[in-house]
Amino acid sequence: MNFNSSSYEERAAKHPHPVARSLFEIMVSKKTNLCLSVDLTSSQEILALTDKLGPYICLLKTHVDIIEDFDPDFISKLSELSLKHNFLIFEDRKFADIGSTVIKQYGGGIYKIAEWVHITNCHVLPGPGIVDGLKSVTRDLPPRALLILAEMSSKGNLLTDEYTKTAVEIAKNNTDFVIGFIAQHRVSEPSNDKTTASGSNADFIIMTPGVSLPGRDGDSFGQQYTNPETAICVNGTDVLIVGRDLFTNPDPVSRAKEYVSTGWNAYLKRINK
Numbered sequence: 001m002n003f004n005s006s007s008y009e010e011r012a013a014k015h016p017h018p019v020a021r022s023l024f025e026i027m028v029s030k031k032t033n034l035c036l037s038v039d040l041t042s043s044q045e046i047l048a049l050t051d052k053l054g055p056y057i058c059l060l061k062t063h064v065d066i067i068e069d070f071d072p073d074f075i076s077k078l079s080e081l082s083l084k085h086n087f088l089i090f091e092d093r094k095f096a097d098i099g100s101t102v103i104k105q106y107g108g109g110i111y112k113i114a115e116w117v118h119i120t121n122c123h124v125l126p127g128p129g130i131v132d133g134l135k136s137v138t139r140d141l142p143p144r145a146l147l148i149l150a151e152m153s154s155k156g157n158l159l160t161d162e163y164t165k166t167a168v169e170i171a172k173n174n175t176d177f178v179i180g181f182i183a184q185h186r187v188s189e190p191s192n193d194k195t196t197a198s199g200s201n202a203d204f205i206i207m208t209p210g211v212s213l214p215g216r217d218g219d220s221f222g223q224q225y226t227n228p229e230t231a232i233c234v235n236g237t238d239v240l241i242v243g244r245d246l247f248t249n250p251d252p253v254s255r256a257k258e259y260v261s262t263g264w265n266a267y268l269k270r271i272n273k
């Protein structure tokens, strides 16, 4: 679909959701649309890399259930880094169960995700009750937001166009909690002067995984990559999610700087600046 030619500043000023506003404000102040997907399994390694790349990212994406030495102290340290470097935390939990189960998975267990994570995500396979369940957990917490998986990057995935359309409808019915999509394209209409707090003109943020600078051609398990410029200027994404191309790089800081400048220049081109 179409891309969004409004600036992140304009979108921050109008957005009704506090988490979306903070994210746009961070992107503007740090001039970055890069999200680091820190898929490492040792908490020390995660913290060390996050401290190094913190200045270059607007968002840190975690998979907390792959950490082999998880303990609650890790969460305090990660939260301190998010304040020190000014980025938000996104747990890529991909909830996919009925409402009453995801309530326990999101709010409880050993990870207590809702307590420390600004943004999480879910599949909508179970229907809208999953969003209602997740939302109910956040009632007495600081602002929390949800992304709906509308498209995936992997070869042969089963998220059909029809499925994507339904995912967008569910998002439009929940704009007090859903701020956007994990997708490969802008799957909803871009925001414009008629942007409203809810409904058909809501300003959804598109975040795209499966992004790499030229040179990385997927993996042996079906991952597929788009380059940052295409993701932003052609497919209309707002946030680039990058994992292995950063955390396996011998010089992750230089690599992150390449993503920041490529991503930011592509964004400026898109908004015609």
Ligand code: 5BU
Residues within 6 Å of the ligand: 037, 039, 063, 092, 149, 151, 152, 153, 154, 182, 209, 210, 211, 223, 241, 242, 243, 244, 245
């Ligand atoms: P990579 O190392 O840049 O390929 O990592 C991509 C990350 O994004 C990884 O954590 C995946 O779990 C995540 N991901 C994805 O690759 N594709 C998708 O469609 C979704 C998430 Br949803």
